[in-house]
Amino acid sequence: MDVNIENATIKHLDKLFDIEAQCFDQEAFTKRQISYLLTDYNSIALIAKVNADIAGFIIAQVDLEDNTEYGHIITLNIPPNYRRQGIATKLLNEMEARLKQRGIMECRLEVREDNHSAIKLYHNLGYQTMGKLEKYYGKKHGLYLKKSF
Ligand SMILES: CC(C)(COP(=O)(O)OP(=O)(O)OC[C@H]1O[C@@H](n2cnc3c(N)ncnc32)[C@H](O)[C@@H]1OP(=O)(O)O)[C@@H](O)C(=O)NCCC(=O)NCCS
Incomplete structure (x- = not known):
């Protein structure tokens, strides 16, 4: 299977919202977001x-802390029929490459603490769990992960 990574634009909005809604329920971003x-x-x-x-x-968004930019993964979604084929890994690798091209040396993200598949994916790619985020997702706790390049 050939997987190509391309830039997303507003013309993809309907399809991306559809995928977001397939991947999350209450936590899904709205179409407007x-x-x-x-x-x-x-x-x-x-x-x-x-x-x-x-x-x-x-x-991802580029955020600023102490005058230093870092990448912040906001959302990552693979539709159920495309999972376990390395696509999330490819997207994360390309995102990290884009950040490095901008001279950014760190990437952070949050994940629900019971999202074991995502946590495994991130740990495999070298992200480290830095701490717990109490009730970050309503009643559910989150974890805060970080990777330095
Ligand atoms: C989590 C998610 C992004 C993984 O996407 P994916 O394309 O299936 O991930 P990959 O194929 O790149 O997986 C890489 C590795 O991560 C781990 N992994 C991924 N999904 C897993 C699962 N369901 N169970 C256990 N390990 C899993 C495995 O180690 C896997 O390697 P392997 O397949 O060789 O064993 C996808 O399941 C998804 O979109 N889930 C819903 C939305 C979500 O949770 N997003 C992340 C929010 S922070």
Whole structure:
């Protein structure tokens, strides 16, 4: 299966919202939030394409702390029929490459503490758990992960 990583644009909004809604229920971003993320100058948004189909997407923002920029993964979603084929890994690798091209040396993210598949994916790729985020997702706790390049 050939997977190509491309930039996402506002023209992909409907499809990306559809995938987001398949991947999350209460925690899903709204269409309006995704629209904002796709157009904000601080965002990097990538899609994975398999032929003409969108087989997942990732959006990160570039944030600032102590005058230093870092990448912040906002959302990563692979539709159920495309999972366990390395697509999330490809999207994360490409996102990290894009961050490095900008001279950014760190990437952070939050994940629900019971999202074992995502936590395994991130740990495999070298992200380290830095701490717990109490009730970050309503009643559910989150974990805060970070990777330095
Ligand atoms: C988590 C998610 C992004 C993984 O996407 P994916 O394309 O299936 O991930 P990959 O194929 O790149 O997986 C890489 C590795 O992560 C781990 N992993 C991924 N999914 C897993 C699962 N369901 N169970 C156990 N390990 C898993 C495995 O180690 C896997 O390697 P392997 O397949 O060789 O064993 C996908 O399941 C998803 O979109 N889930 C819903 C949304 C979500 O939770 N997003 C992340 C929010 S922080």
